[in-house]
Amino acid sequence: MPVLQVDWETLVSVNLPTLLLVIVAVPLALVGYIVGADVLVRRLPKRSQASVRPWVWVGPAILFVGVILVYPMVGTIVRSFFDRHGSTFVGLGNFTRLLTDGGILIVLRNNLLWLLLYPGLVLIFGLLLAVLADRVRYEKSVKTLIFMPMAISFVAMAIIWQFVYYYKDPSEPQTGTLNAILVNVFHGQPITWIQDPRFNNFALILIGVWGGTGFAMVILSAALKGIPGELLEAARVDGANELTVFRRIILPLMMPTIVVVGTTMVIFALKAFDVVYVMTAGNYNTDILARRMYSELYSAGNNANASALAVILLLAVVPVLIFNLRQFRAVESRR
Amino acid sequence: MGRLTRILAAMAIVVLGVTACGTSNTAGGKIGGTVHILGTWTGAEKDSFDAVMKPFTDQTGVKISFEATRDLDAILQTKIAAGNPPDVTAAPGIGTLIKLARAGKVVPLDDKLDTTELNANYGADWINLGKIDGKLITLYAWAALKGLVWYDPKAFSAKGYQVPKTWTELMSLQSKIVSDGGKPWCVALESQAASGWPGSDWVKEIVLSQSGPTVYDNWWQGKQKWTSTEIKQAWTTWGQILGSNGANVYGGKQYMVSTTFGDGGQGLFSSPAKCYMFNQGSFITSFFDGYTPKPTAGTDYAVFPLPDVNTANTGAHVVAGDAFLMTKDTPQGRALLKYLATADAQDIWVKRGGGKIAINKKVSLSDYPDAISKSLAQVVGDTKIARYDAGDLMPSDMQKAYWGAVLKFVQNQSQLDAILADLDKTQVTAYASP
Numbered sequence: 001m002p003v004l005q006v007d008w009e010t011l012v013s014v015n016l017p018t019l020l021l022v023i024v025a026v027p028l029a030l031v032g033y034i035v036g037a038d039v040l041v042r043r044l045p046k047r048s049q050a051s052v053r054p055w056v057w058v059g060p061a062i063l064f065v066g067v068i069l070v071y072p073m074v075g076t077i078v079r080s081f082f083d084r085h086g087s088t089f090v091g092l093g094n095f096t097r098l099l100t101d102g103g104i105l106i107v108l109r110n111n112l113l114w115l116l117l118y119p120g121l122v123l124i125f126g127l128l129l130a131v132l133a134d135r136v137r138y139e140k141s142v143k144t145l146i147f148m149p150m151a152i153s154f155v156a157m158a159i160i161w162q163f164v165y166y167y168k169d170p171s172e173p174q175t176g177t178l179n180a181i182l183v184n185v186f187h188g189q190p191i192t193w194i195q196d197p198r199f200n201n202f203a204l205i206l207i208g209v210w211g212g213t214g215f216a217m218v219i220l221s222a223a224l225k226g227i228p229g230e231l232l233e234a235a236r237v238d239g240a241n242e243l244t245v246f247r248r249i250i251l252p253l254m255m256p257t258i259v260v261v262g263t264t265m266v267i268f269a270l271k272a273f274d275v276v277y278v279m280t281a282g283n284y285n286t287d288i289l290a291r292r293m294y295s296e297l298y299s300a301g302n303n304a305n306a307s308a309l310a311v312i313l314l315l316a317v318v319p320v321l322i323f324n325l326r327q328f329r330a331v332e333s334r335r
Numbered sequence: 336m337g338r339l340t341r342i343l344a345a346m347a348i349v350v351l352g353v354t355a356c357g358t359s360n361t362a363g364g365k366i367g368g369t370v371h372i373l374g375t376w377t378g379a380e381k382d383s384f385d386a387v388m389k390p391f392t393d394q395t396g397v398k399i400s401f402e403a404t405r406d407l408d409a410i411l412q413t414k415i416a417a418g419n420p421p422d423v424t425a426a427p428g429i430g431t432l433i434k435l436a437r438a439g440k441v442v443p444l445d446d447k448l449d450t451t452e453l454n455a456n457y458g459a460d461w462i463n464l465g466k467i468d469g470k471l472i473t474l475y476a477w478a479a480l481k482g483l484v485w486y487d488p489k490a491f492s493a494k495g496y497q498v499p500k501t502w503t504e505l506m507s508l509q510s511k512i513v514s515d516g517g518k519p520w521c522v523a524l525e526s527q528a529a530s531g532w533p534g535s536d537w538v539k540e541i542v543l544s545q546s547g548p549t550v551y552d553n554w555w556q557g558k559q560k561w562t563s564t565e566i567k568q569a570w571t572t573w574g575q576i577l578g579s580n581g582a583n584v585y586g587g588k589q590y591m592v593s594t595t596f597g598d599g600g601q602g603l604f605s606s607p608a609k610c611y612m613f614n615q616g617s618f619i620t621s622f623f624d625g626y627t628p629k630p631t632a633g634t635d636y637a638v639f640p641l642p643d644v645n646t647a648n649t650g651a652h653v654v655a656g657d658a659f660l661m662t663k664d665t666p667q668g669r670a671l672l673k674y675l676a677t678a679d680a681q682d683i684w685v686k687r688g689g690g691k692i693a694i695n696k697k698v699s700l701s702d703y704p705d706a707i708s709k710s711l712a713q714v715v716g717d718t719k720i721a722r723y724d725a726g727d728l729m730p731s732d733m734q735k736a737y738w739g740a741v742l743k744f745v746q747n748q749s750q751l752d753a754i755l756a757d758l759d760k761t762q763v764t765a766y767a768s769p
Contacts, residue, residue, distance in 0.1 A: 084767070166593075167589065167590075167593040167594075168590075169585070169586035169589075169590050192589045192592065192593045194593065195589070195592045195593055195742075277528060278527055278528065279527070280530070281527065281528035281529070281530060281735075282739075283530055283531070283739050283742050284592075284742065294409075295732065295735065298408060298409040298412060298731075299408070299731040299732040299734075299735050300730075300731070300732035300764070300765065301412075301434065301730075301731075301732075302732075302764075
């Protein structure tokens with residue numbers, strides 16, 4: 001029997017001090033900060049205490065966000081206007097070069113496909129499952145099954161789906177699920193789902209949809225449960241059929257949630273990277289912005305191009321974020 | 336790290352009762368401590384590497400902390416940029432290493448290794464392969480041979496096929512197999528994020544053998560255009576192997592792009608044979624071992640080097656190897672590299688199989704576990720013109736574009752001119768200073 005060999009020396013010497021620092025010192029420092037700062041605040045005149053205290057409390061958070069989010073963001077934006085060594089200002093040069101490169105059109109088209117299909121399909125499937133599962137006794141088990149892919153990393157998902165899309169020569173029995181069905185049930189020719197440019201983008205997006213539907217379903221289902229039963233009852237008593245109830249009552253009441261889930265999914269679609277990286281590495285016309293950015297940064301070591309791509313992605317996300325915030329405020333003000 | 340950390344660390348040691356068991360143990364000339372290695376090995380390969388490391392740890396007391404990643408380029412660059420490099424890196428490709436070496440992020444080994452001993456034990460080619468701008472940057476421990484054609488001797492003798500000695504013989508064998516109704520080749524290009532590389536091996540082997548080492552060196556150094564006659568000729572020569580639309584390859588172009596490189600040899604062993612020849616590096620035997628039923632070396636498969644395309648370059652081989660380099664100068668790292676250069680260390684992995692061929696000349700031929708690896712070790716010994724994998728020597732974006740070009744080429748060979756023109760465009764930007 002193999003004996004578990006524990007290298008205590010390495011374990012202890014490398015990790016423990018850091019671990020203790022994180023577990024003990026960080027909370028200690030935070031408590032110290034709050035207590036200490038409050039002592040100082042109390043020394044101020046009574047009237048200004050109320051206006052100073054919130055800033056003291058939120059200060060550390062602002063500092064962290066500033067250091068790990070705002071500073072790199074500004075740095076990236078600045079870098080996108082310089083050449084790859086970061087020394088010469090080139091204005092919009094990086095952007096014009098990127099956007100006039102023939103290959104970028106396919107990348108943008110693929111991002112558009114992701115942007116339209118991924119949130120759309122996730123919402124449609126999520127909503128459908130939430131509404132239908134609400135009406136059956138085995139709702140819990142259905143929802144558990146659909147939610148399960150959420151617990152799998154995108155890379156593992158890609159591996160699983162490789163088996164689904166697996167291609168073998170037509171002379172051999174097909175072992176990939178999809179091709180086996182295609183050949184044995186529909187008597188068609190097997191298709192190289194991942195490589196064939198007619199299908200591969202849809203094949204990749206479908207993997208994402210499979211992974212995201214559970215998330216949408218759970219949130220939409222929660223919103224559905226929040227709709228008062230009396231409302232639905234009243235509509236039915238007034239003679240509305242189920243479709244009308246759904247269209248006129250359920251859907252409008254769920255709209256704020258749908259919008260929030262939808263915009264989250266749009267952001268997910270813009271950030272999509274893993275599936276494409278693992279399945280095709282952007283070959284066969286499946287490249288997308290985030291993967292292109294990765295290859296500019298790590299393969300080409302071209303900080304300028306990578307930063308410019310990051311800025312393009314940022315610009316694409318900003319309207320979605322603004323819309324999301326507005327919607328959030330609108331919902332809040334209605335309460 | 337401030338005082339607080341040190342106090343906490345001291346407290347931790349007291350609390351756990353771990354009272355300095357490692358550091359005081361330096362008696363008997365042991366160095367002690369730990370060496371951090373970044374590499375790509377997992378599974379069986381990691382087991383073999385562990386076996387190589389065991390005597391080292393026993394002799395020196397240096398513990399091995401090994402971190403494996405399949406995305407070595409990115410991880411290594413991130414670690415170096417963060418000021419937290421591993422002590423030693425075991426890299427399968429050296430494109431990134433050239434960039435790092437020129438940026439001074441790598442410790443030159445000239446004064447860290449025993450050069451006299453290295454010169455005595457290593458072929459001059461293998462030391463030169465580790466030099467970048469005249470400085471010894473990487474140490475090769477094991478070689479891998481590319482441009483090997485694997486075949487099933489039973490299938491060959493059943494059809495009366497002879498192992499081709501020249502390129503002309505290979506071409507006539509190919510057309511003979513086709514006229515017998517068979518498929519000469521299996522080609523498998525799928526390798527996730529690195530898809531296409533097996534085809535790039537074909538092209539670089541043809542470039543070296545067809546146009547010689549000067550063209551080859553200029554090519555990976557970015558001084559030879561992809562659209563030049565020599566490089567284009569190599570692609571069209573490969574196109575003749577594949578046949579129009581991949582007609583000479585089992586399963587055609589769809590099979591090529593969708594089959595994982597490791598599974599590519601399975602066609603050799605099916606009955607009747609789906610294909611008769613499969614070009615892949617020496618490491619592929621470890622994948623053969625995973626097939627069901629497991630083929631036996633010697634009876635089920637044998638190997639011949641890809642014949643010389645041009646006899647002027649006889650004995651030219653594309654080789655690869657495990658490159659070790661120091662990314663941080665520590666006594667433990669120095670000791671490790673010295674150890675890896677010895678015949679004793681290299682012998683351990685050779686005996687464990689997996690297609691590893693020792694570079695140290697003192698490793699005996701009789702230590703190779705089977706006839707095939709023995710004959711490969713002989714090919715390594717007899718190699719007259721050794722060149723490193725051109726793709727691995729190119730900047731990494733050039734290499735990735737090269738792989739992508741392979742996938743485009745096999746899908747539509749008539750696009751060759753456009754594909755090569757695109758590669759020329761990448762060449763211009765990829766070789767611009769790091």
